[in-house]
Amino acid sequence: MQDRLPHEKGFHVSWDQLHRDARALAWRLDGHGPDNGNWKAVVAITRGGMAPAMIVARELDIRTVDTISVKSYNHQTQADPKVIKFPDMALVGDGTGVLIVDDLVDTGRTLEVVRAHMPKAHVATVYAKPQGRNQVDSFITEVSQDTWIFFPWDMALQYVQPYRGVD
Ligand SMILES: O=P(O)(O)OC[C@H]1O[C@H](OP(=O)(O)OP(=O)(O)O)[C@H](O)[C@@H]1O
Ligand SMILES: Nc1nc2[nH]cnc2c(=O)[nH]1
Ligand SMILES: [Mg+2]
Numbered sequence: 001m002q003d004r005l006p007h008e009k010g011f012h013v014s015w016d017q018l019h020r021d022a023r024a025l026a027w028r029l030d031g032h033g034p035d036n037g038n039w040k041a042v043v044a045i046t047r048g049g050m051a052p053a054m055i056v057a058r059e060l061d062i063r064t065v066d067t068i069s070v071k072s073y074n075h076q077t078q079a080d081p082k083v084i085k086f087p088d089m090a091l092v093g094d095g096t097g098v099l100i101v102d103d104l105v106d107t108g109r110t111l112e113v114v115r116a117h118m119p120k121a122h123v124a125t126v127y128a129k130p131q132g133r134n135q136v137d138s139f140i141t142e143v144s145q146d147t148w149i150f151f152p153w154d155m156a157l158q159y160v161q162p163y164r165g166v167d
Contacts, residue, residue, distance in 0.1 A: 010148040011127075018152060021126045021140045022052040025101075026059035028138055029124060033097055040097030043068055043087050043121070045114060048103035048151065052126050056101055066091065068100075068117070070110050076148065081113045095121030104149055105139070108132030 013021075033039035041064040044053030050067070057065050066088055072081035092098050095118030104127040105111055111123055112135060127149055128139040143149060 010150050011143050012150045012155065013127075013152060015152040018051065018126070019055060022055035023059060024140050025052065025124055025126055025138065026056045028140070029056065029099065029122070030060055032122075033099075035097055038097075039099045039122075040064065041066060041092060042099045042101055043092060043118070045070055045100065045102040045110065046085075049101045049125075051153070052103055053101035056099065056124070062099070064091070068114055070113060072110055078107065078109070081110045083113060083117070086117070089117075092118055092121070095119055098122070099124055101125070103127065103151060105129065105132035105136050108135035111135035 029039070031037035039060060039062055042053050042057045042062050044050045044065065044067050046067050046069045053065060067085065068083060068087050069085035070081050071084050072078055098118055098121040100114060100118065100121045100123045102110070102125045105125045106129050108131060111132065115121070115123065115135065122137045123135065124138040125136050126140050128136055128142050129145045129147070130142070131145055133142065
């Protein structure tokens with residue numbers, strides 16, 4: 001058995017796939033906000049949540065978009081998550097009517113920190129791993145805990161050797 005090829009070592013998400021999955025997330029959330037089905041605002045968890053948050057906000061016609069910046073991973077190694085920039089807390093309050101959007105939940109530690117500041121918000125991610133799934137109210141696709149998800153902003157198209165490579 002050969003070593004796995006680079007494109008087999010994780011779950012690789014294209015821009016197109018991300019767009020479809022973020023739209024599916026918006027479809028799931030549509031009409032479920034607390035104000036006659038409407039949501040008050042979207043808060044993206046930077047940086048990975050920004051692209052999905054933009055797509056969700058566009059689909060649900062939510063014009064108020066803010067960010068919360070959490071720093072935890074250095075490449076694939078996790079440190080203690082820290083909030084380094086808060087959203088406008090006067091706007092988001094306890095989180096009622098607020099959609100918090102991130103690209104994925106892995107261990108759930110990032111969301112644990114974010115939820116502590118907006119306990120009534122609805123948390124939505126596009127992808128979820130089992131360990132962090134309970135931190136999320138809505139998600140689209142689950143992958144196994146040992147899968148690394150590669151996002152389009154972290155990748156480039158490149159040549160790969162065929163399975164039966166030439167010597
Ligand atoms: O559930 P957890 O184990 O806490 O991991 C999930 C978080 O990790 C990644 O962000 P990262 O901290 O790498 O920063 P980035 O979004 O700026 O790339 C991802 O975008 C989530 O926000
Ligand atoms: N890109 C990426 N960032 C992460 N942060 C925590 N888990 C992951 C993952 O699977 N992929
Ligand atoms: Mg992130």
